[in-house]
Amino acid sequence: MRSQFTKTVTELFEKNKKIFLILGDIGVFGFRNLLKTKPTRVLNIGILEQATISFAAGLSKIGFVPIVHTIATFMVDRAFEQLKLDFGYHKLNGNFISVGGSYDYAALGCSHHCPEDINLMKNIPTMQIVVPGNSAEFHQLFNQSYKKKLPKYFRLSSEENKLNLNVKFGKANILNQGKKITVIAIGPVLNFLYEECIKMNLNLIYYTSIRPFDYSVLKKIKNKTEKIIIVEPFYEGSITNNVINFFNNKKLHIESISIPYNFLENYGSKKEHDEKLGFSKKNFTTKVKKLINN
Amino acid sequence: MNNLRQKILKKLTYRIAEVSSKAGEGHVPSALSILDIVWVIYNNFININLIKNNSKKRDFFILSKGHGCLAQYVVLEEKKMFSKNLLNSFCKYNSKFGGHPDVNKIKGIECSTGSLGHGFPFAAGIAYGNKLLKINSKIISIIGDGECNEGSIWETCLIASHHKLNNLICVIDKNKSTDRALKIDNLEKKFDSFGWKSIEINGHSHNEIIKALSIKSKKPIAIIANTIKGRGIKFMENNPEWHHKNINKELLEKIKLDILNQ
Numbered sequence: 001m002r003s004q005f006t007k008t009v010t011e012l013f014e015k016n017k018k019i020f021l022i023l024g025d026i027g028v029f030g031f032r033n034l035l036k037t038k039p040t041r042v043l044n045i046g047i048l049e050q051a052t053i054s055f056a057a058g059l060s061k062i063g064f065v066p067i068v069h070t071i072a073t074f075m076v077d078r079a080f081e082q083l084k085l086d087f088g089y090h091k092l093n094g095n096f097i098s099v100g101g102s103y104d105y106a107a108l109g110c111s112h113h114c115p116e117d118i119n120l121m122k123n124i125p126t127m128q129i130v131v132p133g134n135s136a137e138f139h140q141l142f143n144q145s146y147k148k149k150l151p152k153y154f155r156l157s158s159e160e161n162k163l164n165l166n167v168k169f170g171k172a173n174i175l176n177q178g179k180k181i182t183v184i185a186i187g188p189v190l191n192f193l194y195e196e197c198i199k200m201n202l203n204l205i206y207y208t209s210i211r212p213f214d215y216s217v218l219k220k221i222k223n224k225t226e227k228i229i230i231v232e233p234f235y236e237g238s239i240t241n242n243v244i245n246f247f248n249n250k251k252l253h254i255e256s257i258s259i260p261y262n263f264l265e266n267y268g269s270k271k272e273h274d275e276k277l278g279f280s281k282k283n284f285t286t287k288v289k290k291l292i293n294n
Numbered sequence: 295m296n297n298l299r300q301k302i303l304k305k306l307t308y309r310i311a312e313v314s315s316k317a318g319e320g321h322v323p324s325a326l327s328i329l330d331i332v333w334v335i336y337n338n339f340i341n342i343n344l345i346k347n348n349s350k351k352r353d354f355f356i357l358s359k360g361h362g363c364l365a366q367y368v369v370l371e372e373k374k375m376f377s378k379n380l381l382n383s384f385c386k387y388n389s390k391f392g393g394h395p396d397v398n399k400i401k402g403i404e405c406s407t408g409s410l411g412h413g414f415p416f417a418a419g420i421a422y423g424n425k426l427l428k429i430n431s432k433i434i435s436i437i438g439d440g441e442c443n444e445g446s447i448w449e450t451c452l453i454a455s456h457h458k459l460n461n462l463i464c465v466i467d468k469n470k471s472t473d474r475a476l477k478i479d480n481l482e483k484k485f486d487s488f489g490w491k492s493i494e495i496n497g498h499s500h501n502e503i504i505k506a507l508s509i510k511s512k513k514p515i516a517i518i519a520n521t522i523k524g525r526g527i528k529f530m531e532n533n534p535e536w537h538h539k540n541i542n543k544e545l546l547e548k549i550k551l552d553i554l555n556q
Contacts, residue, residue, distance in 0.1 A: 020423075040426055046456075051415040051449030058419020061405070062350070062427070082446075086412055090397060090405075 001156040002099055004135030006030040008142050009067060013038055016147075020059050022052060024070030026099070049074050053082035053094075060092040065147065071105075072098035072114035072155070080120060087151035088124035094151045095142070102234050103264050103273045104158045115235045115259040118210060121153045122238065128152040129210040130169065131187030131233075133161035137208055144169040157233070158270060159188035170212035174220065176204040181291055182225045186210065186238065189231045189257075192281040200288055213242045222247070227291050230256040233279065253294065255287055299500060302372065303333065304553050307526040309368045311549045315541040317385040319393055323524035323536050325364035327469040327497070328436055331519055332357075332365045334503040335434055342373050345402055353431045354420050356405045358413030359438035359467060360394035366403070367391055375402040411444030413437070414464060418450050421462035421514075434507070436465045440472035442481065448488065454514040455489025462514040463507065464490075467497065469523035474534065485516035497521035528552055 006027065013019055013034060021042045023031065034042050045052050049070060056066035068075065075098050076083070087094045098117065105112040121127045128150055132138035138156065145152055165173055175194065182203035185193060190206065197204040203221050207214065225247075232238045236258035243254065257278050264273060274280060278287075306329060314320035335355050336342060344352035357366050364384075371381050383389035390399040394408030404420075407413040417435035424431050441447060454462050466481055478484075485492040491511040495502040497519025506517045523537075524530030527549050541549070 045453065048446075048449035048452065050411070050446040051418070051453060054412050054415035054446065055419035055422070055450070055453060058405075058416040058421070059423045060419075061416070062420055062423045064423055081409055082412065085406065085409060086416055 001132065001135045001138050001158075001160065002027065003030065004138050005069070005097055005156055008139045010034050012143070012146070013041070016065065018063060018065045020056075020064040020066045022056055022066060022068045024049060024052060024068070024074065026071060027069050049079040050082050053079040054086045056094055057082070057086035057090060057092055060087070060094055061090075065093055065095070067095040067097060067146070069097045069099075071100045071112065072117045073100065073112060076114060076117040076120050076153075083121075083127070083151065084124045088126045091126050091150060093147070093149045095146050095154065096151065097154045097156060099156045101155045101157060102259060104270055106270045106273050107267045109267060110263050110265065113264050115264070117153070117155065118232075118234045118238045122211065124151070126150050127211065130154045130208060131210060132156070132167075132208055133163075133165070133188045133190060133206070135160060136164060137161075137167045140167055141169050141208060155187070157188045159191070159233070161188050161190040163190050163194055165206070167208045170209045170214060172209075172214040172217040173206045174204070174217055175206050176202065178202040178204070180224065181227045181229065181288060182221055183229045183231060184239070184243070185231045187233060189233050189279060192279065193231060193284045196281060196285055196288070200285075202288065207239070210238060213239065215242075215246055218243070218246050226251070227253045227294070228255070229287060229291065230254065230258070231284075232256065232258045235259050235261060253291065255291060257284065257287065303330065304526070304556065306333065306368045306372060308550060308553050309371070310364045311527065311541055311546060313368070313381055313384045314364060315543070315546045316382060318540045319385040320364050321361040321393070321538050322364065322527070322541065323530050323533070324359065324362040324438070324469070324471070326525045326527065326530070327521040327523045328359075328362050328467050329365045329369075329525065330498045330500060331436060331465055331467070331503055332369050334500055334507065336369050336373055338504055339432060339434070339507055342375065346375070350427075351429055351431065354404050354417065354433045356407070356413045356417040356433070356435045357395055358407055358417070358435050359410065359441050360407030360413065362436070362438070362467070363393070363395040366395060370402045376400070410438070410441040411446035415446055415450040415453070418454050418459060418462055421454070421459040422457055425459065425461060431461060432463060432507075433461055434463045434465065436467055438471060439466055439468045439478055439481070440475070442466065442478050443472060443476050451485065451488040451490060458512060459514045460512055463517065464514065465517045465519055467521055468518055469521045470532070471523055471534075471537070481516070481518045485518070490514050490516045492516040492518060494518040494520065498525060526553065526556075
């Protein structure tokens with residue numbers, strides 16, 4: 001996804017003279033050509049995330065379209081207040097593209113993990129939150145939304161869904177219509193569950209935008225659903241409230257495959273963490289079977 | 295200071311106290327320490343009509359130490375940016391005028407501030423963008439000396455000097471408010487060492503403020519303005535007790551008499 005981000009933004013630079021790219025001293029090699037051809041609108045600003053976000057807000061104030069790229073935890077955690085006030089409260093256009101969400105940098109330890117980004121960003125009322133499932137989806141979602149006059153958070157992942165889909169900013173896709181059990185999947189988690197959902201005849205709803213949240217697809221399954229599994233590759237609870245509020249008083253059984261609120265103190269690879277946390281076909285099918293028999 | 299200016303400044307000093315007293319809110323001494331500077335910025339440098347028209351060519355003033363907003367409010371009121379009745383609602387539930395300036399509500403405010411260390415880098419972003427757009431403008435930001443505790447202030451100093459943002463002026467309100475917590479001395483040397491052109495002035499001398507704001511340099515400009523917290527209301531001057539305290543009706547009368555007798 002990261003190389004697609006480079007391609008997408010490089011293409012847009014030719015079309016839109018207001019785009020201003022700010023790199024927090026990462027991705028510099030990828031943007032080396034743009035740094036040469038558009039040196040005034042591409043800035044490797046350095047490692048100072050708080051001032052970077054406020055600085056980007058100043059640029060947005062006078063009409064530029066800032067794109068800020070750095071590691072998730074340094075952007076979201078360290079500069080949260082700047083995102084909240086200088087973009088969120090001001091309702092300014094800004095595009096925040098992170099890498100290293102959850103445990104993509106598994107081996108680097110807790111300082112570089114960021115499973116909290118989505119839930120934190122949800123606490124900024126105007127922040128739009130996008131979790132693309134693969135590179136092609138990022139390209140579509142970014143092009144559809146980068147000009148919108150609100151701050152937007154795009155979470156790039158090292159995982160890529162193999163399924164090719166047409167996705168729309170703020171809209172969810174119904175990937176399978178089944179019976180009773182509904183799986184709500186967010187972003188790059190389809191590889192281990194898509195075929196299982198077809199085989200087991202489950203409803204499968206796929207979200208790439210967490211805000212705006214698409215309630216219209218839930219309407220379509222409202223009367224068929226009693227049991228829901230939310231698969232979210234970050235700390236648990238990212239959309240649970242949306243779902244509960246939508247179904248109001250209906251009795252529901254909600255399970256999730258997500259990251260529990262613990263520090264991930266192991267290293268190794270992303271794959272090892274996936275296995276341990278249950279982002280696997282085996283855990284998914286076990287959970288579904290239990291839910292069927294419950 | 296000539297008589298007319300003196301008269302206006304006295305009027306604005308009282309107006310700050312009056313508005314705050316009505317509301318039972320406001321950081322009065324922090325507003326009074328910067329009142330002369332804010333007045334000079336709007337009176338001598340910023341074309342208020344360009345702000346009213348939202349012109350791209352306007353100069354910008356961003357009050358990074360947002361809790362001093364009463365100074366900005368009364369100056370904008372004096373400059374007829376909004377009608378007088380509006381400011382009387384200061385800090386009321388439905389008021390446009392809160393304890394910190396709000397860009398979404400008040401004409402003339404360029405940036406909502408309050409949490410320290412935000413407005414200054416925001417101003418630097420505007421300064422960078424305006425240079426890129428070849429707009430000849432001044433971007434002036436007032437920060438507090440206490441605000442200089444914030445890391446983002448020094449991050450911004452690095453960015454501004456590296457990119458030679460000589461359209462950016464940072465006025466540091468050195469009212470010694472931070473001395474009891476984390477004293478910051480030698481601000482001139484500190485800004486110089488970050489690649490800025492620094493000058494130290496008396497922040498209540500209009501001539502010195504005008505001269506400093508007129509400096510041309512290839513570097514961003516830091517004006518260390520020595521000020522008195524609570525300036526103009528004798529019992530408040532340099533008295534930390536008054537940082538955020540109500541002025542009752544009796545005290546307001548006393549303030550009125552004191553100001554008239556000065």
